[in-house]
Amino acid sequence: DIQMTQSPSSLSASVGDRVTITCRASQTISTYLxxxxxxxxxxxxxxxxxxxxxxxGVPSRFSGSGSGTxxxxxxxxxxxxxxxxxxxxxSYIGRTFGQGTKxxxx
Amino acid sequence: EVQLVETGGxxxxxxxxxxxxxxxxxxxxxxxxxxxxxxxxxxGLEWVSVIYSGGSTYYAxxxxxxxxxxxxNIENTLYLQMxxxxxxxxxVYYCARGIASSSPFDYWGQGTLVTVSS
Numbered sequence: 110d111i112q113m114t115q116s117p118s119s120l121s122a123s124v125g126d127r128v129t130i131t132c133r134a135s136q137t138i139s140t141y142l143x144x145x146x147x148x149x150x151x152x153x154x155x156x157x158x159x160x161x162x163x164x165x166g167v168p169s170r171f172s173g174s175g176s177g178t179x180x181x182x183x184x185x186x187x188x189x190x191x192x193x194x195x196x197x198x199x200s201y202i203g204r205t206f207g208q209g210t211k212x213x214x215x
Numbered sequence: 216e217v218q219l220v221e222t223g224g225x226x227x228x229x230x231x232x233x234x235x236x237x238x239x240x241x242x243x244x245x246x247x248x249x250x251x252x253x254x255x256x257x258x259g260l261e262w263v264s265v266i267y268s269g270g271s272t273y274y275a276x277x278x279x280x281x282x283x284x285x286x287x288n289i290e291n292t293l294y295l296q297m298x299x300x301x302x303x304x305x306x307v308y309y310c311a312r313g314i315a316s317s318s319p320f321d322y323w324g325q326g327t328l329v330t331v332s333s
Contacts, residue, residue: 153320164319
């Protein structure tokens with residue numbers, strides 16, 4: 110099974126900050142990497158697919174990069190509505206999620 | 216408009232059975248890649264099961280042999296039959312759509328809570 114490891118598991122940031130979350134796969138997954146945002150009590154929402162493609166309707170402050178085993182989600186200027194938990198997911202073989210990164214208000 | 220609505224959750228004793236339903240609208244379940252994903256209280260997301268458009272099904276090791284995914288093409292509904300339930304199956308269960316086998320989950324239901332406890 111492919112394991113996904115996110116870091117950090119949590120972070121504190123201020124509105125306007127640039128935030129970077131990393132995700133590492135236990136084997137190469139090409140660019141079959143997706144990012145989701147989840148707010149408390151809500152279903153996850155797709156942000157980025159295929160490592161760097163922005164899902165329709167998602168603000169352009171969100172971006173993704175990487176290929177192979179190492180990937181990054183960047184929020185260029187953190188907004189109040191961005192405080193949430195973020196998950197990476199591989200879709201190369203089956204489906205595996207990272208453990209999540211909680212972005213909290215500093 | 217694409218919509219997924221799960222029902223069927225509730226409180227069930229260990230060893231019991233429950234069937235979850237996910238009614239889809241705005242697209243055809245049978246031509247998509249449909250999954251169940253769960254989230255234990257305060258924990259992360261765990262993929263549970265998938266049914267491909269061709270009918271093939273796959274399961275996480277944690278539920279293999281106990282859970283069965285299926286669909287009703289006429290009712291445009293996805294199901295998850297859960298047997299021999301354990302305390303560790305307690306979670307919010309989401310159904311989610313993927314267009315193809317390597318696609319992300321672009322639409323999710325609101326989730327239904329399953330609590331396994333005596």
